[in-house]
Amino acid sequence: MRRLSTGLTVFWRSVLLAACALLLAGCGTLNSARMLAPSLSGMEEWRPGLFVEPAMSAAQRQALEQQIALGRAQVERFFGAIVTAPYFVACISFDCARRFGSYGERAAAFGDSAIRLSPDGLQAALVAHEWSHAELYRRVGGWWRISAIPRWFDEGVAVVLADEARHSPANWQEIQRRGLSTPTLDELVTRRDWTEAVRRYGETRAEDPDNLRRVYSTAGHELRGWLACAGREGLAGLLAGVDQGQAFDALYARLGCGGPGRISPAR
Numbered sequence: 001m002r003r004l005s006t007g008l009t010v011f012w013r014s015v016l017l018a019a020c021a022l023l024l025a026g027c028g029t030l031n032s033a034r035m036l037a038p039s040l041s042g043m044e045e046w047r048p049g050l051f052v053e054p055a056m057s058a059a060q061r062q063a064l065e066q067q068i069a070l071g072r073a074q075v076e077r078f079f080g081a082i083v084t085a086p087y088f089v090a091c092i093s094f095d096c097a098r099r100f101g102s103y104g105e106r107a108a109a110f111g112d113s114a115i116r117l118s119p120d121g122l123q124a125a126l127v128a129h130e131w132s133h134a135e136l137y138r139r140v141g142g143w144w145r146i147s148a149i150p151r152w153f154d155e156g157v158a159v160v161l162a163d164e165a166r167h168s169p170a171n172w173q174e175i176q177r178r179g180l181s182t183p184t185l186d187e188l189v190t191r192r193d194w195t196e197a198v199r200r201y202g203e204t205r206a207e208d209p210d211n212l213r214r215v216y217s218t219a220g221h222e223l224r225g226w227l228a229c230a231g232r233e234g235l236a237g238l239l240a241g242v243d244q245g246q247a248f249d250a251l252y253a254r255l256g257c258g259g260p261g262r263i264s265p266a267r
C-alpha cells in the first residue's frame, strides 16, 4: 500500500513537473496542454517521437524528417553531445499550430520534453534553435533552475547555434550601420522582458523582411563575443555551475571576456 502510494506521488509529481515545464518554457506564450498527449488531439505518431498532422503527405514527412536530422546534427556539432530527446509535434496547417498553443511563433520548445513546429517552422534551423533551448533547460537542472539564467543568454546560445541569416553578424552590422537602437541586456532578463522587447521592436511576425530582428540579434551578438572567449568548454562549465547552484553573473564574467553589459545601447 505504501509502495503504491509512493508510486502515485511520483507519478503525479512527474505530471505536475511536465505541466510546469510546458507552461513556463519556450519562446513566447505557451499554454497548450494538448502538447502533453498529441495523439489524443488527432496527431499521428508517424515515427517514435515524431507526431505529424495526418494530412501531411509522404514527401512532406520525409522532408521534415530530413530537416530534423539536419537540425539535430547542428546541435550535436555545437554541444559535442546531445543529452535530450524531445518529441516533435509538426503541423502543416496554422489551425493545427494554434490548437497546440501557437500564437504565430514558427517553433517552440516545451522544457526539455517537446518541440512544436508550425508550417513555417519545418526547417533545420528552427529545429536547432528550439533544441538548443531544450539542451540548456536540461543542462542547468530543469525547471527549478532555468530562471537562474537570463533570457538573453538562453536565446543568444540558440541564435548562435541555429545560425540563421536573419540573426547573422552581417545583420548585426546592418543594424549598426543604420544606427538603430537596440535593447540592453538588462532589458532582456526574464521571459516577460523578452516578450515585451520582441513586441516593442516589432519582431512578432515570422516573415517581415523590413524588420532587422534587433532583439534576437542583440542576444546573438553578445553570445558570439562571449563564446569566442569561453568556447564550448566555458559554456559547459557555466551550465554545470548553474546546475550546481552557482551564480550566473559570476560564472559569465569569469569564463568570458568581461561579463554582461558589454553592449552599449545605441539610443
Ligand SMILES: [Zn+2]
Binding pocket: 026, 027, 129, 133, 155, 158
Ligand atoms: Zn528561442
